[in-house]
Amino acid sequence: MTLQAYQKAYQSSTTRSENPRDTEYRLFGQVTRSLIEASQAPREEMQKRAAALAWNRSVWSALATDCADEANGLPKELRAGIISLSMFVRKYSRDVMQQGADFEPLIDINRTIMQGLAPGSSAN
Secondary structure (H helix, E strand, C coil): CCHHHHHHHHHHHHHHHCCHHHHHHHHHHHHHHHHHHHHHCCCCCHHHHHHHHHHHHHHHHHHHHHHHCCCCCCCHHHHHHHHHHHHHHHHHHHHHHHHCCCCHHHHHHHHHHHHHHCCCCCCC
16 A cells, blocks of 8 residues: 555545544644745745635635525524625635735634634633
8 A cells, every 4th residue: 555545544534533623623724824825925926825815715605605504503693703704705815816915814814713613612
């Protein structure tokens, strides 16, 4: 078995054994790291910046779609807040690409979400 095959098998078993909060925490960690790296890239590296912003928007869009479903078990106020954040992320991401706005507000939002999802946080 190759190293890549072992890694794939490990990732598959990890994903199956994670609870949803851990999966969300890990996803936010990955997308936030991508935003940080993109924010440090020269402005000329538009593709890297655009890819990180698109991934972040995609994550937030998926969360908003899930929260719009009445079958979602989260409290209605929390779902509405997540949908509002998703709309902000979409608009602000456009400002980053078109007007050179700072990545930091997007990174801060993700970090705040990660604090709530972190193992041992009071939100658990």
